[in-house]
Amino acid sequence: MTYNLGHLSTLSRPRKVAFQLILDAGLIVFCFLAAMTIRFESIDFLKNIEIWLPVAISSAVAIAVFWFAGLYRSLVRFVTGKILASIMKGVLAFAVSLLLLNSLLISGIPRSVPIISGLLLFLSIGGSRFVFRHIFRRPIQVTKQPVVIYGAGESGLELLNSLFHGRDYTPIAFVDDDRHLQGLTISGLPVYSPQQIPRLADGTGLEVVLLAMPSLSHTRRREIFASLESMNLEVKTIPGLSDIISGKAKISELRNVTAEDLLGRDAVTPNEKLLKRNITSKVVMVTGAGGSIGSELCRQILVQKPKTLVLFEISEFALYSIEQELSELAKHLEPNIRIVPILGSVQNAKRLNAAITAFQVETIYHAAAYKHVPLVEENVVEGIRNNVFGTLTVAKLASENNVSDFILISTDKAVRPTSVMGATKRIAELICQALAQGEHRTTFSMVRFGNVLGSSGSVIPRFRSQIEAGGPVTVTHRDINRYFMTIPEAAQLVIQAGAMAKGGDVFVLDMGEPVRIADLAVTMVKLHGLTPYFVDNPEEVAPENGDIPICFSGLRKGEKLYEELLIGNKPQGTEHPRVMTAREIAMSPEQLMPVIDRLLTACKAFDLPEIHSILKALPLDYTPLDEELSDLVWRAAKEIDPAHRQSTVMTSIG
Template sequence: MRKQRLNTFFDHIRIFRGLMVRKTFWVVLFTDIVLIAVSHVLAYAVRFDFELFSQSNRIIGLFPFFVAVKIPVFYIFGLYRGMWRYTSITDLLNIFKAVCVSSGFIIMSVLYLNRFEGFSRSVFFMDGVFCFLLVCAHRGVIRYVLEDGEMFKWLPYRIKTNRQIRRLLLVGAGAAAEKVIREVRDNHGVPYEVVGLVDDDYRKQGLKIHGIPVLGKTVDLKESALRVSAEEILITIASATGEQMKRLVDICRETALPFKVLPSMGEIIKGRLSVSAIREVDYRDLLGRPVVSLDQEKIGSLITGRTIMVTGAGGSIGSELCKQLVRYAPGKLILLDAAEENLYKLQMELHHTIGFHNYIAVLAKIQNESLLDALFEEHAPSMVLHAAAYKHVPLIELNPWEAVSNNIQATKCLLDVVARHNIERFVLVSTDKAVRPTNVMGASKRLTEMLMLSHSKRGRGTSFMAVRFGNVLGSSGSVVPLFRQQIAQGGPVTVTHPDVTRYFMSIDEAAQLILQAATMGSGGEIFILKMGQPVKIANLARDLVKLMGYEPDVDIKIIYQGLRPGEKLYEELITEGEGIVPTAHKKIMVLQSNGQANRVGEDVLSELFDCSMRYDARGIKDALRRIIPEYQPDKHADAVIKITTNIDSSQLVV
């Protein structure tokens, strides 16, 4: 304790020595002494009707005592260590405390020494009030002078800022807008000047935020932008729904000005709300996905300090899962992927960007059972997140043997090894295309679900479960990057069918809910993520054309090419015989199985694998149909295989 006190004392000495070499410290200190004198004289002037001559001896006699008490107390309360260009309520509260303590000490001292004989008690109270007001005003003036760029252009820090300042109009006059205005003023490297706001709340009309007026409603955006000569628009309504964002985007486009958006509410919660995070409006904003609520404690208990394996770690879902896992400080991550480039990119991002080093990058195929055994034996992971899979429907339809090898055989191999080593939890990442599948990819994922259920029913120590969801925005094979590329090239944008719909969610939302579902399973569950309303792909294409500043069917043509092999008009999330059961999480449901997992026999699997080895597309589909009664293969796809495959006819049976 004594050593700690000595260290604290020496720390104060070092801080004080550092302050003494700063010119601003002496300027502020001298100003405070002057303000102490002014407040002292003002107190006597008010008390004695400005007849100060008769009180001059008392004023002069007490002044050194006031300075000797107040200046050290001001220092103790940190009044000389603040950066006054960022004066806040906290700083004003510290000034109030310092004035109260110093005035209280002065009053107690005078009371103890002479019982206030010859002194007016009210003078000491008024002195404290005047001192507080003057010191606060001094700090406020410092901030105002350093912030204002129009009235004080002669200041040196403004002369150094030689860049083009863009006039920014904010849509939304809430907390996010207030933070943007403050950062624009505080951060002199930001090339913006906020000139106005618009908001639909009638109660805010005519009000000001930090001196910036609310000019009108969002429908009047074009007129407001012209009135203040705005050069750019920023949407600062972080909690806007998808429909609200579409409306705002349409209004912004009418102004012909460039417009951007603040991060989503989820990004704001992560502490990324800043002007540097301003970005272009993305299709994710138009979806309006709400913030995911997670049970951080439960997720942390599964991950923190433990070894976790992620298969397909370099893929879209796998890499996001790894980034989400890092937040919970795992003891070790085993990153398994067969794609060298993807695995390398993830490794570099974890190591250099995120700063996480406790990982092992394994470049291998999951079908290598002996390697899996060695990995599990050496590292003993507590949970396996199986995200590896081929998922491109048309490609898999033309090469069905790859779905059997990479999706089905690999998963069966991994399930066998997991069960053999009694891993605590196994989570299969599945898809809505597994529901009443019409393509090989969906059928292969449905079979992996059935294999998972079959292992779960054997009653071993591992909790096997699956998580089923729809399309992921921005993932490999997503239509959004394709549409963006087509628009950038001048079109046309190719849509399969005018009525085709798909479920969508963001990558980070999917990864977070997968981890949440992993905490809820006890074994044998297929969890389903609430995807919201299905989205028409044609509408998605039109929205993206508008976002990129063009007019659909005028600047950029949208053409329809027909459904591809194996595709359906719409996707489903549950199949016949399954019932939805709610869970404790409002965005996660669990499906009751129809018991089909019991009918997966080794003989029919052997036949399926044999067909795969012989590149027998028709045999693969027949075997899948016998295992999965609801699987109805697309007959058109068989003809396509026969025409387009490059494999020698001696190796291909159709």
């Protein structure tokens, strides 16, 4: 009965070490006998018993050196080329001791034999380790999925070694753009050109390509994916270079290529002076600190080492989460930075004023806002209260308390708004522009940009969850498009823009090219290695046409087909290549504040027709898609008797 060497992997660790000791001792004797046979071209030397004493002593010396060099502490399944150094030490010890002992004992061993036997010993002991590594790995490779590694550089080699230790993938080849590498064999795998991937897929059942190029530019990454998406191959990638260097991730931590990877842009080196100007050694407050933009602003601010970072947030859970994260981050950056979590609403003037005065805030980034267009469209009064009067409260208190800089986080939806949310953000801009005209020490500015990738309510997380659920993926309109930017890039640009403010500035971030949402949906489906197809109704499923259906659900309330970043058409450049400044319509405080007072009165009375007329009268270019505002509470109140309706609404508003 033949013994399956694979069963060695089931032995206890002491028994494995004992097996290696016996094997190595046997190989030492065998290599010595082979060397003597090569030297004498016969086996007559066996009659000379004096040769065995120096061989026995030299063998013991070699085994001892192997032991202390760590050869027997290495797991054979995971051995690499580094183990050859330990083997070389033992082989040299054997050859030198055999040569010396033979000279002392005059045993009749030719001087060439220690050299010959040493070479044979190095090859046999080293080779045995790699043979057994192959045997031990072989059983778990049967169920592994074949993959191609795109990138035959250092990252690709490290990923290859990680995959050998894992149980999910078995690499079958490298793919690389470098023509000098194509046709070579690296670590036992052939290197092909990207054009040969279809042939590999047809011949091996390949379904997954692993991108092992962490420093790859977004432009090149998009080009690679574009070349792969027609093959219906799933694309995974290793973490980015910055995450690997910072220790946040390891090369072996594979993940799906995301829309963020493809839509993001190559970073522009930030202006360190601008990043530090309003932050370093100052007391900084971020309102809405637990939101998507607010939390990233806090992370970027912390890196610039403020004296104190005040987190002002209405959501208890969001505040707890960001405070815990930042406290941990501060330990590694600057333990002396004070992080202050404050629960409160930006509409609560007393609470806000107490926080600003107690901590002597010098810079405010106002990110608190209701930003989901359909929700604000159905909750008009609360949207106005938070976005308009919340901004008015924070901005006035900033002026009254001589806060040095106030930066409003605005949106592209404020430009010629079709939604209440967009209108409220444009009014917030008008408030800051008006206050900037007054006599005070506060520098007011606004930073306007489009959608950020991965923010709460963003289309990308929604598409991802729909794909993981098996579809359908719902797109509101076939032609709808949006600008996109990564959250870290947006936050970094907001900080730099605010540092350039002179007062009343409207900054506009360069968002790149707009993206068709339907194309984005198709791309995201293909990123998961699936085939998309279009249907007219979410209920229509046709598996023969593909894996994930995509349907068009129609524009939601207040939603525009195309977003704009400018009201005018002549933005001016700044000292940062991705930040522009625009001259937009402004109102004086004397013109604006009476209208704001009327708006507050209308909100308190829950008078939607009056609110609608005020929004239309202000210089917002507000063009709602519906002739009437439609608030959920207002609509429900209409169904009861008018007198009861008025009392119910007024009671609820307080």
